[in-house]
Amino acid sequence: MAKIEGSCLCGQVQYASMAEPLVVALCNCTHCQKQSGGAFSVNVGIPKGSLKFETGQTQVFADRGSSGQAVYRHFCPNCGSPIFSDVVSRPGLIWLKAGTLKDTSWVKPTMSLWCESAQSWVHQPDIQQFRQGPASV
Ligand SMILES: [Zn+2]
Ligand SMILES: [Zn+2]
Incomplete structure (x- = not known):
């Protein structure tokens, strides 16, 4: 069974990947705050090309990092x-x-990015912290 399976809120977009996740990173950048409407995003890095859409298609916003x-x-x-x-x-x-995954029980962030723009109430977990990137995600 694929570890990585998920969907959007309405269910129109459903995806799966047979790849193993490579990294899980929190991102406190202002763009992720805007896009998520939350304090940070939780991002699971997987090999590009491993993601397959079972139903639906995404639309793309070309942002700049x-x-x-x-x-x-x-x-x-x-x-x-x-x-x-x-x-x-x-x-x-x-x-x-990560919030779109069907099963989030295995998700464990190992780094937190863009801590310099983190909301003041957020207590960073005891993981590697970066004031800025490696790269905006
Ligand atoms: Zn949807
Ligand atoms: Zn970000």
Whole structure:
């Protein structure tokens, strides 16, 4: 059974990947706050190309990361749920939004990015912390 399976809020977009997740990172950047409507995003890095859509298709917002390169933010065109980001400055990976996973029991972030723009009430977990990137996700 695929570890990585999920959908958007309305269920129109359903995806799966047979790959093992490579990294789980929190991102406190202002763009992730805007896009998620929350304090940070939870991103699961998986090999680009391993993600298959079972139903539906995402729409893309071409954002720009701090590197100046594009961050393609894919979302459900019907309900607006963010599904994944494709960060051009970090090739080979895409970043799934962990809140869209069917099973989140295995999700354990190991790094927190963009802590300098974290909301003041957020207590960072005891994991590697970066004031800024490696790259905006
Ligand atoms: Zn949807
Ligand atoms: Zn971010």
